[in-house]
Amino acid sequence: MAFDIYKLVRPHLLQLKPYASARSEFSGSAKVWLDANENAYGTPGRTINNAFHRYPDPYQLSLKERISEIKNIPTDHIFLGNGSDEAIDLLIKVFCLPGTDNIISLPPTFGMYEVAAAVNDVEVKTASLTDDYQIDQEKVENAIDKNTKIIFFCSPNNPTGNLLATDDILYFLENFSGLVVVDEAYIDFTNQPSFLNKLNDFPNLVVLQTFSKAWGMAALRLGAAYASPEILAFLNKIKLPYNVSTLTQQTALEILQNTEQYNSYIAAIKTQRQWLVEQLNSLGIALKIHPADANFMLVKFTDAASVYQFLVDQGVIVRNRSSVHLCEGGLRITVGTEKENQLLIDTFKRYKPTSKSLTSQQNY
Numbered sequence: 001m002a003f004d005i006y007k008l009v010r011p012h013l014l015q016l017k018p019y020a021s022a023r024s025e026f027s028g029s030a031k032v033w034l035d036a037n038e039n040a041y042g043t044p045g046r047t048i049n050n051a052f053h054r055y056p057d058p059y060q061l062s063l064k065e066r067i068s069e070i071k072n073i074p075t076d077h078i079f080l081g082n083g084s085d086e087a088i089d090l091l092i093k094v095f096c097l098p099g100t101d102n103i104i105s106l107p108p109t110f111g112m113y114e115v116a117a118a119v120n121d122v123e124v125k126t127a128s129l130t131d132d133y134q135i136d137q138e139k140v141e142n143a144i145d146k147n148t149k150i151i152f153f154c155s156p157n158n159p160t161g162n163l164l165a166t167d168d169i170l171y172f173l174e175n176f177s178g179l180v181v182v183d184e185a186y187i188d189f190t191n192q193p194s195f196l197n198k199l200n201d202f203p204n205l206v207v208l209q210t211f212s213k214a215w216g217m218a219a220l221r222l223g224a225a226y227a228s229p230e231i232l233a234f235l236n237k238i239k240l241p242y243n244v245s246t247l248t249q250q251t252a253l254e255i256l257q258n259t260e261q262y263n264s265y266i267a268a269i270k271t272q273r274q275w276l277v278e279q280l281n282s283l284g285i286a287l288k289i290h291p292a293d294a295n296f297m298l299v300k301f302t303d304a305a306s307v308y309q310f311l312v313d314q315g316v317i318v319r320n321r322s323s324v325h326l327c328e329g330g331l332r333i334t335v336g337t338e339k340e341n342q343l344l345i346d347t348f349k350r351y352k353p354t355s356k357s358l359t360s361q362q363n364y
C-alpha cells in the first residue's frame with residue numbers, strides 16, 4: 001500500500017501559511033503579557049486567579065500530557081478539538097477537494113460523516129453494512145474510486161451498538177491508500193483493544209475518540225483524533241487558533257484525574273446494560289434486541305412508532321431510529337442509571353400493544 005500524505009492532502013494546503021496567533025508565536029514564561037490585546041485587569045466579577053482574560057493554549061499541551069499518560073500515546077500523536085465532530089470536519093477539509101473528491105460512509109451509521117462532507121461540498125459514497133451490521137468488504141471496495149480520500153468506520157457503531165470485525169478494518173488499513181478513520185466514540189464500553197495500538201503500523205490510520213460519552217463531558221466539548229504527527233500537522237494548520245477553551249482544558253484536566261470513578265461508572269453502565277437486555281427479553285415485547293457493545297442498544301419492535309409515542313407520553317425519551325436504513329422498527333435506548341432503567345422497564349410493563357401491532361407480530 002502506497003500511502004503518501006503529501007499526495008493526499010489538498011494541494012493548496014501544502015503551501016498555506018496558518019494564522020499566527022499571539023500565543024502560538026510566543027508561549028514561554030514572561031513578566032508581562034502585552035501581546036494579545038487581552039484585558040490585563042481581568043474578568044468582571046472574577047478574582048484575578050479565576051479570571052478568563054487570557055487566551056487559551058492553542059495546542060492544549062497540559063491536557064495532552066495527561067491524555068498521553070492515560071492512553072499511552074505520545075502527545076504529538078494527539079489532536080484535540082471541539083468534540084470529535086470538529087476532527088471529522090477538519091479531516092474532510094484537509095483531504096477532500098470540494099466537488100471532486102469523495103468519502104465513504106457505511107450506513108446505518110453516525111450521521112456527522114455525511115453532513116460534514118455535504119457542508120464541504122464533498123460527495124458521500126455509501127456502502128451499506130450487512131444485515132448483521134458488519135462491513136460488506138465487496139460493497140466498500142466497489143465504492144472506492146480514484147477520488148476516494150477517506151473511509152469512515154464507526155466501531156462500536158452508532159446507532160446499531162455493535163463492534164465491527166477488526167479483520168475487516170485491518171483489510172482496508174492494509175489495502176486502501178487513502179485515510180482509514182476508525183471512530184471509537186464508544187470504545188470504553190467494550191472489552192476490545194482500541195485501534196490506538198495500531199497507529200505505528202498504519203500511517204493511514206486516524207482514530208477518533210471523544211470525552212463526551214464514557215468520560216461524561218458532553219457539555220465541555222472535547223474530542224480527540226489520534227494519528228501520525230504528519231497528518232495532525234495539517235489538522236493543526238487549518239483549525240481555528242483557539243479551538244478548545246480554557247474552561248474546557250482546565251476542567252477536563254481536573255476530571256481526568258478521577259480514573260477510579262470513571263472505571264466504576266463504566267462497570268455500572270455495563271452491568272446495567274446487561275440488566276436491561278435481560279429485562280427487555282423477559283418482557284417479550286421486542287422483536288429483536290441487538291447485541292450492545294456501547295452504552296446504548298438498538299431494540300426493534302413491530303410497532304415502534306406507537307411504543308415510541310407511549311414512552312414520550314410517559315416522559316421517557318428514547319431515540320426513534322425506525323426510519324433509518326436497516327434499522328426499521330428500531331428504537332435506540334441509552335443505558336441510564338439503575339433508577340432510570342427501572343423506570344423504563346416499569347413503563348414498558350404498562351404498554352399495551354395495539355391490536356394492529358398484535359396482528360402484525362403474528363406475521364413475524
Ligand SMILES: *Cc1c(COP(=O)(O)O)cnc(C)c1O
Nearest residue numbers: 083084085110158185210212223
Ligand atoms: C457522540 C459521537 C461522536 C462525537 O461526539 P462529540 O461530542 O462531538 O465528541 C462521534 N462519533 C460517534 C459515533 C458518536 O456517537
